[in-house]
Amino acid sequence: MKSVYLDYAATTPPDPRVTSCVAEALAGLYGNPSSQYSFGRDARAAVEKARRQTASLLGASPEEIFFTSGGSESDNWALKGMAFSLRAAGRPCGIVTTAVEHHAVLRTCEWLARQGFSVRYLPVDREGKVSFSVLAQTVDETTGIVSVMLANNEVGTIEPIAEIGAFCRARGIFFHTDGVQAVGHLPVDVQALSVDALSLSGHKLYAPKGVGALYLRRGVVPDAFVHGGAQERGLRAGTENVPAIVGLGCAAALAEEALRDEAQRLRSLRESLAAGVREIRGSWRNGPLDAASCLPGHLSFGIAGIRQDTLLIRLDMAGFAISAGSACSAGSLEPSHVLRAMGQDAEHAQSALRVTIGRFTTEAEVASFLAALQEIVADIRRQ
Amino acid sequence: MEKKRVVVGMSGGVDSSLTAALLKEQGYDVIGITMRLADESRDFEENDRGCCSLSAVADARRVCEIIGIPHYVMDFKELFREKVIDDFLANYAKGWTPNPCIACNRYVKFEGLLTRAMELGASYVATGHYARIEQDAAGRWLLKKGLDEKKDQAYALYHLNQHSLAHFLMPLGVYTKVETRAMAERLGLPVARKPDSQEICFVPRDDYKAYLKEKNPACLQPGDIVDLSGHVLGHHAGVPLYTIGQRKGLGIAAAHPLYVVRLDTAHRQVVVGSAGDVFASGLIAGDMNWIAIDNLQEPLHVMAKIRYGKKEGAACISPLAEGRVRVDFVEPQRAVTPGQSVVFYDGDTVVGGGIIEQPLH
Numbered sequence: 001m002k003s004v005y006l007d008y009a010a011t012t013p014p015d016p017r018v019t020s021c022v023a024e025a026l027a028g029l030y031g032n033p034s035s036q037y038s039f040g041r042d043a044r045a046a047v048e049k050a051r052r053q054t055a056s057l058l059g060a061s062p063e064e065i066f067f068t069s070g071g072s073e074s075d076n077w078a079l080k081g082m083a084f085s086l087r088a089a090g091r092p093c094g095i096v097t098t099a100v101e102h103h104a105v106l107r108t109c110e111w112l113a114r115q116g117f118s119v120r121y122l123p124v125d126r127e128g129k130v131s132f133s134v135l136a137q138t139v140d141e142t143t144g145i146v147s148v149m150l151a152n153n154e155v156g157t158i159e160p161i162a163e164i165g166a167f168c169r170a171r172g173i174f175f176h177t178d179g180v181q182a183v184g185h186l187p188v189d190v191q192a193l194s195v196d197a198l199s200l201s202g203h204k205l206y207a208p209k210g211v212g213a214l215y216l217r218r219g220v221v222p223d224a225f226v227h228g229g230a231q232e233r234g235l236r237a238g239t240e241n242v243p244a245i246v247g248l249g250c251a252a253a254l255a256e257e258a259l260r261d262e263a264q265r266l267r268s269l270r271e272s273l274a275a276g277v278r279e280i281r282g283s284w285r286n287g288p289l290d291a292a293s294c295l296p297g298h299l300s301f302g303i304a305g306i307r308q309d310t311l312l313i314r315l316d317m318a319g320f321a322i323s324a325g326s327a328c329s330a331g332s333l334e335p336s337h338v339l340r341a342m343g344q345d346a347e348h349a350q351s352a353l354r355v356t357i358g359r360f361t362t363e364a365e366v367a368s369f370l371a372a373l374q375e376i377v378a379d380i381r382r383q
Numbered sequence: 384m385e386k387k388r389v390v391v392g393m394s395g396g397v398d399s400s401l402t403a404a405l406l407k408e409q410g411y412d413v414i415g416i417t418m419r420l421a422d423e424s425r426d427f428e429e430n431d432r433g434c435c436s437l438s439a440v441a442d443a444r445r446v447c448e449i450i451g452i453p454h455y456v457m458d459f460k461e462l463f464r465e466k467v468i469d470d471f472l473a474n475y476a477k478g479w480t481p482n483p484c485i486a487c488n489r490y491v492k493f494e495g496l497l498t499r500a501m502e503l504g505a506s507y508v509a510t511g512h513y514a515r516i517e518q519d520a521a522g523r524w525l526l527k528k529g530l531d532e533k534k535d536q537a538y539a540l541y542h543l544n545q546h547s548l549a550h551f552l553m554p555l556g557v558y559t560k561v562e563t564r565a566m567a568e569r570l571g572l573p574v575a576r577k578p579d580s581q582e583i584c585f586v587p588r589d590d591y592k593a594y595l596k597e598k599n600p601a602c603l604q605p606g607d608i609v610d611l612s613g614h615v616l617g618h619h620a621g622v623p624l625y626t627i628g629q630r631k632g633l634g635i636a637a638a639h640p641l642y643v644v645r646l647d648t649a650h651r652q653v654v655v656g657s658a659g660d661v662f663a664s665g666l667i668a669g670d671m672n673w674i675a676i677d678n679l680q681e682p683l684h685v686m687a688k689i690r691y692g693k694k695e696g697a698a699c700i701s702p703l704a705e706g707r708v709r710v711d712f713v714e715p716q717r718a719v720t721p722g723q724s725v726v727f728y729d730g731d732t733v734v735g736g737g738i739i740e741q742p743l744h
Contacts (some may be wrong), residue, residue, distance in 0.1 A: 309457045310502045313414075316453070317503075350458075383501045 002307055003319040004365045008297055008358035009153055009181060010323055014247070015206035015359065020248040022208055026243040033240050034229065050249025057252040058198065059189035059354035060215050066232045067245050070181035070212035071201030072104035073225070075147075077214055077236070078176040078197040078219055079108045081147055081222025083117050083203030086174070088223075092144040094118040098130050099341035100157075101149050104199075105178055106337075109147075118142065127288045128157035128342050135164060138381065146175045150182040150198070154338040154354060156298025158186070166195030174220065180204055180212075185263065185358075186254035190332050196220045202244060206359060207251035258359070266296035266357055269366055273355060276370035277301050286339060286352055297358050302351040306377055310352065314376045320369050323354045385391035386412040389507040390500035392492060393417050393454065395442025397510030399554060400455040400572045401563055404450045405554045406509055414503065415447040415454040418496065420463040420487075421585055442573075449571060457499055459491050466490035468585055475595055475623040478648035478720030482691065483583055489542040497550055507552050512536045515677060515731075516548050516554035524548035526674050526733040536692055541726040541736030542672045547592035592624050606651025608635060611644065611660060622646050625653050627742075628661050628718030645742075646721075662715035665698070667727050669707045673735035679708060685727040685734055687712070689719055700727060708737060 005013060014022075023048060031039025033047050048062065055062045068074045079095070086093035099121045113119045120138055122130050130148055139146065146168050151158045161177055168175035176197040179188060183198075184205030190198055197220060202211040216222070221235075228237025257299055271291060277283050282304030288294040303311070308324045315322055339349035357366070386593065391403040393415040407413045417440050447454035449471055467487045474481035492510070499741030500508045514537040524545050529535040543551065555563055582589040595602060603621030610616055617635045619625065629643040633655065642661045645654040666689070679702045686695040687710055697713040710725060719742035726736035 179648045298438075307458075307499075307502070309455070310499060313455045313503055316455075317414075379504070383498075 003321065004369055005321050006355045006357060006361065006365070006369060007321050007323045008361070009156075009204070009295075009354065009356035011203045011209065012206045012358055013360060014178055014203075014208060015251060015254055017254060018207055018247045018251045022243045022247040025246040029242050029246070030109045033242060034231065039171055042241075046246050046249075047240050047242060050245045050252075052198075053249035053253045053256075054213055055215075057183065057188070057256045058200075058215055061218065063233075064190075064215055064218055066214045066216060067240060067248070068212045068214055068225075068236060069241075071102075071178070071199050072206070073213040074180075074199030074201070074212050075102070075104040075176075075178055077225040078106050078199060078216075078222065079105065079112065079145065079147060081225055081235075082174050082176070082197070082220075083112050083115075085221065085223045086144045086351055087117070091094050092142050092173075093139075094120070094145050095145045095147065096120050096122065096135065096138055097147040098124060098149070098159075100124050100128055100130075100152055100154075100338045101147070102178055102180065105147055105149070122148075124157075124341050126343050127293070128152050128155045128338065129288070129293070130159050130164075130285075132160050132163045132167070136167060139167075139171070143173055146173055147178070148175075149178040149180075150188065150193075151179075151186065151295045151379045152287070152338060153181045154336055154352070155293035155300040155342070156181075156356075157287050158182070158293055158295065161193045161195065168196075169194045181295060183250070184259070185266075185297065187259060190215055197222075202248040202251065205251050205255050207248040211241055211248045213248065239273070262359060263296040266361070267291050269357055269361060269363065270297060270299050272363075273299050273357070273366050273370065274301075276366075277303075277373070280374060282306075284348075286342070286344075295356075297356050297361075299355045299357075301353055301355075302348055303353075303377060304351075306351065306380055308351045308353060311376065313381070315372065318372050318376065320372055322369075323356075324352065334344060341369040386410060387507065388412040388414065388503070388505040389509050390416050390496065390503060390505045391452075391509045392496055392513075393443035393447065395439045395446060396511070397567050397572060398513075398563065399443075400446040400511075401449070401567045401570070402509050402511040402552075402554055402719060403447070403452060404567070404570045404572060406552065407450055407452060409554075411507075413450075413452045413454050413509075414505065415443060415450075415494070416500075417443045417454070417456050418492065419456055420457045420459055420467075420491065427634050443645050446572060449573075459495050462495050463491050464489065471583075472595070472599045472602070474722045475590050475591075476599060476648070478622050478646035480626050480720045482724060483585075484691075485539055485542070485724050493540075493543060493547055493551070497547060498671045500550075507550055507553040509554065511555050512540060512553050512627055513555055514540055516551060516553055523675070527556070527731045528728070528733075534560050537728075537733050538688055538724070538726050538736075541674070541724065543674065544672065545674075548674070577606045595621075604651050606653070608633060608655055611654060611656045616641075616655065619654050620652050622648050622653055624653060627720045660744075662717050663712070663719040663744055664715050665709065665711040665743035666719045666725065667703065667707055667709055667740050667743065668737035669705075669740050671706055671708055671737035673733060675732050675734045679704075679735070683727075683734070685729060688726045688728070689716055689739065690723050695728060698727075707740070709743075711743075735740045 029043045029046050031043040033044040051062045051065045054063045109119045174196050177195050179198045180201045183200040196217045198215040202212050203209040224235045226237045286300035335346045335349035389411045393399045443455050467483050470486050471481050471483045497508050511529040513534040515527040517525050528537045586594045607615045608617040625643050641655040644656040644660045682701040687698040688695045699711045701709050721739050723739050725739050
């Protein structure tokens with residue numbers, strides 16, 4: 001039985017072109033990039049090439065890209081680093097974020113609240129969207145940091161980042177966006193969005209796990225996150241993960257090239273998925289109904305009377321990998337905080353399923369998934 | 384032919400692990416399920432002795448990897464809250480002493496898991512209980528004690544009906560604990576586990592009094608401690624804080640030792656008496672389930688067990704109205720406690736059982 005992977009939002013399969021870049025770097029570029037001799041210079045050159053590639057995907061300058069271990073680290077660094085840096089400078093350091101952020105942001109904010117920082121959480125509407133006007137009313141003279149995700153990992157809602165960015169820029173407020181789910185799947189231009197910091201993760205855009213980046217606008221300097229050597233301009237010490245960074249650069253270049261066509265293809269494939277799900281009695285769709293307001297490969301839905309965990313197990317046994325809510329909370333079986341914030345009751349929030357497709361998803365896979373889903377739902381309903 | 388699918392409830396302990404391994408050896412398509420019963424609150428993380436704690440999930444996952452079967456976690460929190468925790472609180476509020484593990488077995492680990500297993504396309508559910516399920520010549524399913532007398536768990540399974548018995552497998556019932564340990568070692572399963580807990584998994588620090596105070600303070604009304612003729616001997620802070628047969632902690636000075644004989648929530652009284660007064664000549668039970676017979680039509684001589692871990696005693700059971708049963712002991716039994724289960728045996732075979740409603744003196 002061939003397995004079908006439909007959980008691209010949890011992690012993407014690495015692109016084979018990325019895999020070969022990584023393998024070559026792992027075998028050949030083993031010098032320490034900080035070393036002065038040829039081995040080190042070669043490794044350094046590869047890291048800097050990856051930095052240019054990553055910057056290019058975001059419309060940033062290479063010196064604005066800092067490599068990290070992934071999205072969670074980037075989120076942690078941006079928020080903690082800026083919060084402490086602003087507080088030390090005696091500047092406003094209150095944080096405004098949203099109720100639907102990834103736990104990497106939410107848990108960091110909870111920790112910062114325990115360190116004495118004020119944190120306020122913005123509500124979202126039924127489609128998961130933050131209201132710009134509510135944000136504008138919430139931000140006040142004590143606010144030093146705003147963090148709003150670019151697109152939601154569970155339901156795919158794209159947030160009004162450009163509007164929020166312009167607002168924060170005009171007030172001199174540090175604005176961070178968690179772009180982990182969006183970068184590589186949507187056109188993202190840090191200039192157009194007026195963001196000061198943006199987190200991204202390699203394994204969400206066909207690069208390896210364990211590598212990510214934080215974009216920091218020139219002049220924005222959070223406190224260092226890992227203290228040690230002079231790597232990443234002394235802000236994030238530790239010998240560079242050269243093969244993974246090379247992989248991230250390669251993946252960024254591939255994404256930049258393929259992004260627009262891919263997004264269009266995935267939107268139409270996603271809509272045929274949604275149409276198939278709609279045929280199931282008692283099904284509903286979560287998140288934005290308007291295709292342009294949602295990440296191209298995301299579909300969140302539920303089916304009345306069908307328990308999420310039962311369905312996931314049946315699908316897994318039939319060879320289909322999809323997710324409940326988000327991968328990070330799937331093991332915990334708690335109702336999704338995102339869907340709760342969107343106003344869904346615990347029962348609906350608990351039965352949410354997420355199918356996310358990507359670069360290697362085929363029409364045939366979508367069709368076979370829909371057939372299996374319909375058959376399994378009918379079988380469970382017969383019991 | 385397609386292999387029969389069987390779901391095994393996995394706690395990470397040696398018994399359920401061995402059950403899964405044996406069934407895999409026998410050629411079944413085995414799926415390991417760990418049941419999540421409570422919220423992952425900090426309270427619960429501290430208490431990793433329960434059968435569904437976080438460490439149980441991790442242990443079960445590791446065991447399933449060793450055996451080579453898929454492992455999943457399924458959510459039974461709502462069912463557990465309704466059928467076990469709420470029932471536990473309601474029982475104490477009426478002056479009974481419940482056995483939540485029996486309620487959990489009945490509604491969650493058996494009924495609940497069986498329903499979900501059928502949704503997973505399974506033919507059977509297996510557990511690591513030390514009991515045997517057999518079919519008699521007439522086709523009736525019987526529940527029998529495990530062959531290892533010390534490990535026998537049939538008492539806690541008296542609620543199984545014919546439908547459940549037909550769909551449950553208990554492969555350990557024919558082995559002794561020594562044999563199961565040897566088999567587990569041969570199969571490379573981790574056997575060095577903490578001993579089985581007798582504690583209630585959702586009650587922190589095993590302090591049910593503190594739990595009642597927190598969850599249902601209204602059930603704790605002060606009242607009098609009285610003797611059998613109604614003389615007030617002292618005061619108490621709530622009837623549910625006492626159990627029948629209890630001697631310590633009454634706070635009364637008396638010439639001879641006093642024991643709790645009866646709990647009377649209607650009059651908010653804890654009734655005490657002498658050691659002899661704690662013995663009952665019989666009891667009335669309700670909420671009956673019969674396994675070896677369709678129904679109790681006429682008096683029957685059985686062995687009766689009035690509490691987990693207590694020895695059986697000879698008794699005669701006879702039918703009452705509304706499906707209730709009167710039990711007359713041959714020898715008086717100590718501390719017959721409403722809310723506990725009474726189970727009847729004919730030799731190794733479980734005849735049936737029910738919930739004790741009142742002792743007869």
